[in-house]
Amino acid sequence: MKIIVCVKRVPKTAEADLFIEKEGKDIKKDNLVFALNDWDGYAIREAVRIREDYGGEVIALTVGPEDSKEVLTRCLAMGVDRALRIEEPPAIDALLIAKILARAIQDHSFDLILTGVQTEDDGWGQVGVALAQLLGIPHASIVNRIEIENGKGKVKRELEGGLEELLEVKLPALFTIQTGINEPKYVSLAAILEAEEKEMREIGLEELGLTSKEPLYAILERVSFPPAGKMAEILKGTPEEVVTQLSEIIKKKKG
Amino acid sequence: MTEIFALVEHRQGKIREITYEILGCGERLAKEKGGSLTAILLGFEVKELAEEMAMRTPRVLVVEDEKLKDFNSLYYQKVLSSLFSKYQPLLLLMGHTAYGMELAPSLSVELDLPLATDCIGLSFEGERMKVLRSIYGGKVMAHMTLKEAKGYMVTLRPGTFAPKPLEEKKGGIMIEPSPLQEVTDRKRFLQYIEAPVSGEDISQAEILVSVGQGIGGPEHLPMFEELAKILGGTISCSRPVVDRNWLPKERQVGISGKTVKPKIYIAVGISGAFQHVTAIKGAETIIAINKDPRAPIFSVADYGIVDDFQKVIPLLKEKIKGMMGGV
Numbered sequence: 001m002k003i004i005v006c007v008k009r010v011p012k013t014a015e016a017d018l019f020i021e022k023e024g025k026d027i028k029k030d031n032l033v034f035a036l037n038d039w040d041g042y043a044i045r046e047a048v049r050i051r052e053d054y055g056g057e058v059i060a061l062t063v064g065p066e067d068s069k070e071v072l073t074r075c076l077a078m079g080v081d082r083a084l085r086i087e088e089p090p091a092i093d094a095l096l097i098a099k100i101l102a103r104a105i106q107d108h109s110f111d112l113i114l115t116g117v118q119t120e121d122d123g124w125g126q127v128g129v130a131l132a133q134l135l136g137i138p139h140a141s142i143v144n145r146i147e148i149e150n151g152k153g154k155v156k157r158e159l160e161g162g163l164e165e166l167l168e169v170k171l172p173a174l175f176t177i178q179t180g181i182n183e184p185k186y187v188s189l190a191a192i193l194e195a196e197e198k199e200m201r202e203i204g205l206e207e208l209g210l211t212s213k214e215p216l217y218a219i220l221e222r223v224s225f226p227p228a229g230k231m232a233e234i235l236k237g238t239p240e241e242v243v244t245q246l247s248e249i250i251k252k253k254k255g
Numbered sequence: 256m257t258e259i260f261a262l263v264e265h266r267q268g269k270i271r272e273i274t275y276e277i278l279g280c281g282e283r284l285a286k287e288k289g290g291s292l293t294a295i296l297l298g299f300e301v302k303e304l305a306e307e308m309a310m311r312t313p314r315v316l317v318v319e320d321e322k323l324k325d326f327n328s329l330y331y332q333k334v335l336s337s338l339f340s341k342y343q344p345l346l347l348l349m350g351h352t353a354y355g356m357e358l359a360p361s362l363s364v365e366l367d368l369p370l371a372t373d374c375i376g377l378s379f380e381g382e383r384m385k386v387l388r389s390i391y392g393g394k395v396m397a398h399m400t401l402k403e404a405k406g407y408m409v410t411l412r413p414g415t416f417a418p419k420p421l422e423e424k425k426g427g428i429m430i431e432p433s434p435l436q437e438v439t440d441r442k443r444f445l446q447y448i449e450a451p452v453s454g455e456d457i458s459q460a461e462i463l464v465s466v467g468q469g470i471g472g473p474e475h476l477p478m479f480e481e482l483a484k485i486l487g488g489t490i491s492c493s494r495p496v497v498d499r500n501w502l503p504k505e506r507q508v509g510i511s512g513k514t515v516k517p518k519i520y521i522a523v524g525i526s527g528a529f530q531h532v533t534a535i536k537g538a539e540t541i542i543a544i545n546k547d548p549r550a551p552i553f554s555v556a557d558y559g560i561v562d563d564f565q566k567v568i569p570l571l572k573e574k575i576k577g578m579m580g581g582v
Contacts, residue, residue: 011391013391013392013394014392014468014526014547015469015546015547017549018391018394018395018549020395027391027395094360094370094372095363095364095369095370098360098364117356120391120392121390121391122388122390122397123373123388123389123390124372124373125351125356125360125372125373126359126360126370126372127360128360129356129357129359129360129361130360130361130363130364132361133360133361133364133365134364138329138441138442139328139357139361139442140357140442141353141356141357142353142356142357154445156448157353157357158353158511159266159353159447159511160271160352160353160510160511161450161510161511161512161513161514162449162450162504162511162512162513163266163447163448163449163450164447164448164450165325165326165444165445165446165447165448166444166445166446166447166448167327167442167443167444167445168442168443168445169441169442169443170440170441170442179494179495179498180494180497180498183500184499215402216402217369217370217401217402217404218369218370218371218386218399218400218401218402219399219400219401219402220397220398220399221398221399221400222397222398223390223395223396223397223398224395224396224398225394225395225396226389226393226394226395226396226551226554228554229554230554230555231553231554231559232541232543232553232554232555232556232557232558232559233557233558233559234548234553234558234559234560234561235558235559235560239562239566239567239570240570242560242562242567243567243570243571243574244574246542246558246560246567246571246574247571247574247575247578249540249542249558250486250519250542250575251578253518253519253539253540254462254486254518254519255518
């Protein structure tokens with residue numbers, strides 16, 4: 001099995017104070033911590049698990065700036081065999097990411113491509129399924145279980161309300177991986193050191209026959225903070241005072 | 256005339272809620288553009304569903320084929336692509352759901368149309384399509400314009416757009432022949448897998464103490480279980496807690512888990528992703544405890560505490576215990 005996993009380095013914004021940069025086109029990122037997109041971590045572990053069962057090779061692929069090498073190193077430490085970084089054009093949308101990935105993959109053989117369902121930053125949830133179409137292979141999205149048998153992937157997709165569906169998809173295929181498909185694993189120091197020895201290539205867009213000015217289908221005009229709208233009444237005071245107010249509220253609402 | 260297509264989402268013989276939201280959004284845009292709205296219904300033996308949709312839209316376009324019985328994006332894509340070529344609608348709307356996420360990106364590539372996914376707002380400015388998206392976990396909004404094209408595709412975030420009310424007069428139903436011929440084995444639907452019926456049903460609970468990733472680790476769970484017990488409630492959680500195996504799936508509140516409607520919902524360390532927030536809209540009172548004052552959960556909560564839960568929860572436990580002791 002030759003498995004390609006597409007990953008992205010993203011800023012961790014959940015508990016950070018965010019500020020909008022001067023041009024108004026993005027948030028300020030210099031004070032943020034970056035890491036491997038959560039969904040992609042699950043995709044990497046799933047690929048490594050499948051390789052352990054069936055043999056073969058796992059390749060991690062990213063479109064991103066120089067700094068993205070740190071997440072590729074992480075992927076190598078998680079058990080990926082080799083990694084490739086493709087230079088990122090200055091302006092990008094989900095479709096262009098898919099097109100770049102397709103160019104990098106199209107002349108190579110593979111059995112399986114895995115991506116995360118979506119990224120934590122832009123959250124398009126579009127790249128994987130668009131990539132499958134560009135490569136002319138079938139796909140399944142929001143996958144939370146994979147079994148490989150007789151050249152087919154038997155996969156479970158997560159639907160709404162706890163419902164799931166079982167699909168059979170002919171390989172080569174692309175699956176977008178949902179969080180929770182496997183359990184996070186501890187990455188040992190030895191694995192991190194080993195990762196330094198593994199192959200990591202970097203290529204430019206021109207090597208794929210692309211330029212830094214490919215047309216965009218979705219153009220970002222500006223970003224803003226959501227309007228305050230209806231906001232919770234924030235309870236103020238010392239922890240004791242806050243808790244007193246809160247317990248009164250609970251008592252009243254409990255009826 | 257400007258034509259707007261709205262894809263009807265249905266599963267196991269029932270129209271899904273998102274469909275009414277898609278129609279609501281589509282109707283508003285059709286009015287603004289002086290155009291018309293058409294509901295697109297693909298399925299097999301869906302006469303009743305077509306009648307139901309005709310109560311909500313001036314026109315329902317139906318394609319029936321046994322291959323469309325259960326959702327398979329390969330068949331859906333083929334039918335929609337042929338409808339698109341025939342009718343040339345300006346816009347195709349669908350839900351940003353398990354159904355739309357499987358279908359929209361590949362269809363947009365095949366038709367070479369701009370696609371914006373998971374939108375929380377959209378409008379036309381002249382011939383240009385403008386969309387609003389929620390990014391960075393709901394903390395920031397992106398204002399975007401789609402490339403000028405002959406048609407556009409947009410998927411809508413569930414629970415965001417006002418649902419379409421019933422029409423005064425019934426719309427017309429048009430049956431379109433199915434363009435599908437051969438059966439494909441590239442992707443096959445096998446079966447649905449229902450969620451296991453569990454002992455504890457959080458959807459019926461009156462008081463929920465709900466925990467998120469922000470509680471740091473499973474070692475803190477006993478504190479919340481105890482609080483839930485004192486309140487006569489139940490413990491529930493957000494998705495990351497289930498992904499990390501801190502609590503079982505049956506405890507998960509959210510689109511892919513359970514929809515809840517308690518009297519009191521206490522959310523601790525939950526940032527408030529839309530998948531979670533949509534599922535707690537029926538709660539009477541929402542109390543959020545979170546360190547981050549910008550966490551989106553505060554925009555849906557009634558009361559908020561911006562502090563470390565490790566300070567608040569032990570105090571709250573004691574206070575409530577005292578209160579309950581008196582009863």
